[in-house]
Amino acid sequence: STIYATFMVADTAIRLSVDDGTLCGYGLNNQKEKIMLFDSTGICIDAMEWGADYDEVPGLPAKLVAKANSLARYGEVDQDDSSLDFVECSSPTPGSQNIFDEESENVIPDENSDEHLGCDSAIILIIELYYHAYANMKNEFVRIFNPSNRTIDISGWYLTDEPWKQPEDQPKIIFPKDTHMLPDTSFFITQNASDFLWETTMLPDFEYAIDSQPSVPQLLTYKTVSFSNTGGLVGLYTAASTLIDLIIYGDANQFISCWEGPAVNASGQGVVLRRNTVNGTYIDTNSATDWVSPRIYRLGQSDLKLQTDSCPGEVIVFVSPDNSYETLVHELQNAHVSIDINMYEFTSTCLYSEIINALQRNVRVRLFIEGSPVGGITEKEKYILCNIADNGGEVRFIVSDSTNRVYTRYPFNHAKYIIIDNNTVIIESCNWGNTGVPQNPTYGNREWGIVIKNQGTADFFHLVFEGDWNPARSDSVSLESMNLSYSNNFMLSDYVPTGIYTPCFTRQTIAGPCLVTPVFSPDTSEQAILGMIDSATTSIYVQQLYIYKDWDETINPFVERLISKAAEGLDIKIIMNYNPSFSQTTVQTNETKAYLEDHGIMVKYLSTEWGLFAAVHNKGMICDNKTVLISSINWNEQSVRKNREAGVLIENEEVATYYANVFLYDWSLETLQKSNSDFSWADYKYLVLIAVVICITLVLIARDWRKRKWR
Structure with a gap:
């Protein structure tokens, strides 16, 4: 040896x-x-x-x-x-x-160093490519990055969309003399700085097609560089025409030796291709592997990271329909400075009254609302939002308006959270409506929620709220610009629905410590939920409105991981809502249920027609009676990878046990069937109509017979 x-x-x-x-x-x-x-x-x-x-x-x-x-x-x-x-x-x-x-030297001059450079040198990397802009937007861009610890002179370097051609024939975007990249810095290079600013709220480092911003340096071009919407190549070269980095994407039919394997899949309109990182370091294998990611980066979206904070303070656990109303009212009535609300829909008369009361106490109120919910904004919601604004509240919407070059960062703002006095956060699965937060606890949805009194958590959610609310964002639109109107004779109803559910659970205040991890779609939800499933060793309880087995052309990754855990022998139980009125959703949930059961996972439906709840609208999970997810995140691809959603992971046995007890109570429920005496017009309307038609027909026949008889 x-x-x-x-x-x-x-x-x-x-x-x-x-x-x-x-x-x-x-x-x-x-x-x-x-x-x-x-x-x-x-x-x-x-x-x-x-x-x-x-x-x-x-x-x-x-x-x-x-x-x-x-x-x-x-x-x-x-x-x-x-x-x-x-x-x-x-x-x-x-x-x-x-x-x-x-x-x-600490600066590498291009002219003397090309023999040491090339595709494998990783001296400068292309880390983002935005090649398919929205209609009437000229903000295609490339982002390059210096990963080294040295300043790099890129004077005379250039980008081209035709790297397979001889250097003298390549179209070029050329960096000027004395252009240096400091260590660990990046440059954004775009067609039109003003259009780039419109959708990102920041100025680029360079523009090349249109001189739209005097403060942004204009790059020289040779011929015309235009990134194809369907597929192409982008190469970065030194002044001596040495290829430094390359990306091939979409249906490109040109390949050069620097690249290994197939092209990166086409991203689609409005989506940024972004190079992957491992522990903060960019991957560089000169292949599609560097770029393939489940995350879909739409222009202007946030790029949050998972961050766990120790919470020494208290949390308050609550559920609907049992105690959500009293919990929210208590917190809203104790607001002294500010209330920031991010909500998909707001139609609750009682919570509207609490917001008006807060405004009358000079509490600043801001609401960020989905501007195009499924089914549209109801007249009731228009009334509530307009009157909140009339009483001094600030209301903004996230909307898309292509005629005015406005394209949303997120297809839907489906998050449901409230920040009070910048030190308390409430995260829920429920919208603010009669079923989500019922005033009478005998009626309503099954929902989970939590109040977290922790400065670090509040700061994190406040940062996200400010970024989404930001009036400088083109898709953040004021109430005045929405032109909402309701009829002059519209009045809010004070009707409070009642049901057959007997409340079983009270809200509980649990003292710390606990570990709190904010979760947001599309940034971190897939990573967080997969990590939570992977960490489970004994049990996983999932309660969801619905779960789709297939995402695009692949199996839902959450379903895949659950099946893997079932094979390890874990106790896995899943509750889903069952509503036959939504036929397409029912078809897909039936498929998911059968698939999970075929792999040994127990699945239970709770019916909206005959059950105790208006619906199972929850989006939560409990692992090992130790960690719980409370969120707005449905288990479909849209919710996880595209929408703005919000949730939180809480690691604390007492907190997790509270929700586990609620889950197991729901699991024990029998699906209630209607008794023969429970007549419903919906059940028998067709039989009644047939009987009426028959009766009318018989009457007409009889009348005709009598006429014939007496002639």
């Missing part, structure tokens, strides 16, 4: 040297090698590689060095990427600060 000699060369450094006399194949290879440093428990704490990209080592390999030279870490840089962290050094100095050759 190989023997290494150990030398203490400084108080903080050790040199290991191979004894060549004992070398039996375990020395360091000149052409390709990896070195990994492990601690005493077997955990890798550092690694480097050269000549080849090893799976066990993060980042890309360092370049090969000349004979007798070494690789040395550049200063104290540690980006977990050998290509960035290590530089060739002709004078190794073990135990002392690394000394680099004079020609090793």
